Amino acid sequence: MTPDAECVAFLRWCLPQLGLRWEGFRKVRGTVCKRVRRRLRELDLPDIAAYHRHLEAVSREWPVLDGLCRIPISRLYRDRGVFDCLAKEVLPACARNAAAERRPLRCWSAGCASGEEAVTLRLLWDLRLAADFAGTALEIIATDVDPVLLGRAARGCYSAGALKDVPADLRVAFAPIGDEWCLKPAHLGSIDYRCEDMRAAWPAGLFDLVLCRNLAFTYFDFALQRRVLSQIALRLRPGGVLVLGRHEALPAPHDFVPWRPGANIFRRTHRTAPDDGESP
Secondary structure, rough: OOHHHHHHHHHHHHHHHHEEEEHHHHHHHHHHHHHHHHHHHHHHHHHHHHHEEEEEOOOOHHHHHHHOOOOOOOOOOOOOHHHHHHHHHHHHHHHHHHOOOOOEEEEEEOOOOOHHHHHHOOOOOOOHHHHHHHHOOOOEEEEEEHHHHHHHHHHHOOOHHEEEEEEHHHOEEEEEOOOOEEEEOOOOOEEEEEEOOOOOOOOOOEEEEEEEEOOOOHHHHHHHHHHHHHHHHEHHHHHEEOOOOOOOOOOOOOEEEEEEOOOOOEEOOOOOOOOOOHHH
């Protein structure tokens, strides 16, 4: 058996036990397999078969393996068409509702990694939309399971490559510091970063917009996807908006309709009852 085939067989065995699905890892298996082999060296184990046996014998190793399976791929303004739609259609519509009800506009970035997605939302609001909605505040909660990534998010500094898709009018929010581009003070610190695993914990309150892209509906198994979707639905206001990754799909059945064809942006149609006794 080749090293790749051996690792694939291992992933097919272990991922379901973590609530994850092999299909989501097919294209990124090389990254996970490199991490697993590095872990073998740390444990002084000869091969993946030995690591398999180690997992069966030592339960505390499973959280370590879970950490090896995280894929924090992100960048600012990732998928231009999505953020163009958010800026031109979705955020203004949500802001009008918030303004009419005299409350803040609330957004949740789930699986925020180093904050790229949340920062993009912040800049769209600060530099393009805030002037049209004076008196309406934007609140952003951004959650991720990895405290190291959240620490980077709080710094607000990114490589030049992470900014390659950022439009010129938003780049003015960054200043060069060494070999990085860092958010200026006017925009830094205005995002509430929280260390939460969305498989088990969710922020309280209702949101106008939830971005859950390239995480739950790519890597989680279908049972966990349905549970996560139920919790997201509970936290969306009537008519609230959910944004998925470009290649993701919602697990059926669900109470969402497309915002418009092809955008992978959905509007919640009505209140969904909790399926597990929890409430936001």
